[in-house]
Amino acid sequence: MTAERQAFPARADALPTVCTWVEDRCGRLGLERPATLLLMLMAEELFINAAVHGFGNDGRRRIRLAIRDCGPEVELVADDNAPAFDPFRDLPAPVPAGERVGGYGRRLLVGLSSRQSYQRRGRRNYVTVGVHKNRSP
Numbered sequence: 001m002t003a004e005r006q007a008f009p010a011r012a013d014a015l016p017t018v019c020t021w022v023e024d025r026c027g028r029l030g031l032e033r034p035a036t037l038l039l040m041l042m043a044e045e046l047f048i049n050a051a052v053h054g055f056g057n058d059g060r061r062r063i064r065l066a067i068r069d070c071g072p073e074v075e076l077v078a079d080d081n082a083p084a085f086d087p088f089r090d091l092p093a094p095v096p097a098g099e100r101v102g103g104y105g106r107r108l109l110v111g112l113s114s115r116q117s118y119q120r121r122g123r124r125n126y127v128t129v130g131v132h133k134n135r136s137p
Contacts, residue, residue, distance in 0.1 A: 005066040010055035018047050025067045038131045045105040046078040054082025073130040086118040
């Protein structure tokens, strides 16, 4: 069975490996395609933000992802030891297109997930998002 948790190098070019792992894990959990695609999108957002902004694309560092079956939901947890950053705090207000770049991925995480949380434990960030298994497209 696919491991529940996997560590990936903190480089943007590792994203295809991340997506393959998420898709495989979701398949092993029997998730339908809409929930799988949501988890892949959220994993991409969390992974790329940590790799690029948290670690500066330093492949010597690692970002861990876990996908857990939580009954009616599936939970995605991303953890790393980058500087502390709560993606759910101080979300930027929507602005007209072209005025500012940034913050949209954080809003996407909140808007598409059934729940979200951030914890700083010791030197590690733990970002958790949930997705309902029966999420319709």
